[in-house]
Amino acid sequence: MGLRDELQADMAEAFNTDLADAVSAVEGSRAVKGDYDPAIGGAPGTTVFYTGRGVFGQYKAREIDGARILASDVRLKALQNELFMQEGGVVTAIAAVPAINDRISGYRVVNVGQDATKATWTIQLRK
Numbered sequence: 001m002g003l004r005d006e007l008q009a010d011m012a013e014a015f016n017t018d019l020a021d022a023v024s025a026v027e028g029s030r031a032v033k034g035d036y037d038p039a040i041g042g043a044p045g046t047t048v049f050y051t052g053r054g055v056f057g058q059y060k061a062r063e064i065d066g067a068r069i070l071a072s073d074v075r076l077k078a079l080q081n082e083l084f085m086q087e088g089g090v091v092t093a094i095a096a097v098p099a100i101n102d103r104i105s106g107y108r109v110v111n112v113g114q115d116a117t118k119a120t121w122t123i124q125l126r127k
Helices: 003-016
Strands: 023-033 047-056 073-079 083-089 090-095 105-115 121-127
Touching: 003 121, 047 121, 073 083
Parallel strands: none
Antiparallel strands: 023 047, 047 073, 047 083, 073 121, 083 090, 105 121
């Protein structure tokens, strides 16, 4: 078992026990432009959905600069191995990768980062 697997297992255990009261369901969506269709004269779009769980938190006062991070921004910590795509309301085995401008639980994604082991997503959200 590698470092990433161990970290994800430890985090999942913490999500199930110590952090259980702080863990929330995460529902994300992204608008995807389709290819140009000459029959309709435009590019029809679709929306892709993903789901998982994570811990929502606030930024520390020293991190808030009023430009890149606002006082009202929210930080989401989610395990990469627990964020999955949805198709037709059914969760698939396809890993989801959050992106800037996605919508997650009523917020807009402003920034996405991951830890060095690629075990967790750190997502900056804004209303």
